[in-house]
Amino acid sequence: SILLTGFVYPVVVCWGWNTTGWASAWKSVDDDENPLLMGCGVIDFAGSGVVHMTGGVAALVGSALLGARKARQPVAGGPLVELPSDYAPEYGPIFQTLGTLVLWMGWYGFNGVSTLYIVNYGLVAAKTMVTTTIAAGTGAVTTLFVGSLMDGKIDGHYVLKLGNANNGVLAGLVSITAPCSTCEPWAAFIIGFTGSFVYMGGVGLLNKLKIDDVVSAIPVHGFCGFWGVLMAALFATPANYSNAYYSDRADKCAGLFMGGEGPALTAALVFLFAVIAWVGILSLVIFGTLKAMGLLRVEAAIEDEGMDSSEHGVTKGFADGAAEAKAGAAQVAPGN
16 A cells, blocks of 8 residues: 555656646646647546556456455356355445445545636536536446346346445446546536446456456446546547636647547547556556565455454354344243
């Protein structure tokens, strides 16, 4: 964590957001001393690539080196299997949903306050709030229902899973984080909708690659982060770009689908692959060193017992505790 947040991530921030960063769009003048990438820089307003894809790439490398949990891969090198129904506590989805709602609320600050100013930028911040809401809601509903269809029938019925809705919210939020200030509300709907499929496709791909991603961080942050930067380069309108960035290059640097000349898309691709290379190589060094030192994975006994026990003191799930309490009450009841 210290190396990722203290060294790997700050370099990406400098590239994408610093006024002297080689990929940054936050430059009022394009000159030889501080040129704009492709004459535009990358449109990543609040960090689909800078923040989320950075974390997603690190998670991909870490998960690949760590290996799958025993419960998901009973046979070493074999396919990943579904977790047992009693693997996680029954109250897990409640806290997952609570965490998702807290994140969603925080995202309004994360995206909206990326204007850095409110004076003269109030309308930009307001549009950012709107597009953020639309993309998150669209991602949630799409993943909820399409995920149910993809999972198939259980006992003859389709099941709507809360986890799908929660991760759909996050997929939509990550996908809209780059284009939140430069796209229109209708485009936010498309971005949230397509981001849902990017997330679900990412989950399927990881399963085929036998990479066990416990919380789906790689599809949500890595894949949807990549997608968000691409969407910004496609759907940024000249008017919104002018309001959020600079008006003198708005027509040139608008999204490819909105009349732009195309350099924004080229800049996005260059930036994305540079981030993948930087974060991927450094993460490989960091996690590879930890693995070589035997510090990357907990001992087998701790894994068998469960990290909830060793880290948080949770010894039993709700159902187990309730059953024991009921049995205990029966033993002390009159006549027993």
